[in-house]
Amino acid sequence: MKIKNYLFLVLIIPLLSFTMHKYYLSLCEIxxxxxxxxxxxxxxxxxxxxxLTLNKDNNTKLKLATKDEAPNIDQYFETYLNNNFKLAVNNNSASYTYIGKEYDDDIVRFYLEITDVKVLNSIDIYNTCLIRDFEDQQNIIKIYANNIQKTFYLNNKTLKALLKF
Known part of the structure; x- marks a missing residue:
């Protein structure tokens, strides 16, 4: 009986350690x-x-993606993104328009747009989203522009990415 218990523990503990590990990722496609x-x-x-981050920042319980979600949730999202996700286009700070959000299972996607960009010579991205609250946060940035595709991996040591054409 002891051998069965031992084998059970030897097999189950490694499996639990993999399932309990949480990955902290965001994906930004530009x-x-x-x-x-x-x-x-x-x-x-x-x-x-x-x-978690928005509740901490605003000392509230927003109950995202539920019927009890705060009615002004887009204001929270837009404020957070404006404070933590910034862009410079052609060496000039660029403002984006918050178009909206979409929930998909356990992910929320935000749609943003910068208009009147006649030529794109460079894009500079500053992304601190979720970095403060999750030490292992990785913000993946995928850029497709001018027939070039580039991926950047930002984290608490690297908060910026620059792509010149």
């Missing part, structure tokens, strides 16, 4: 659409991660 003269941005976060 595409320059030349014919529309716009930079289109999609940022995805795990809902529970962004909820």
């Amino acid at each position: 595409e320059y659409v030349e014919e529309k003269q716009s930079i289109q941005i999609i940022i995805g976060f795990f809902i529970d991660d962004i909820e």
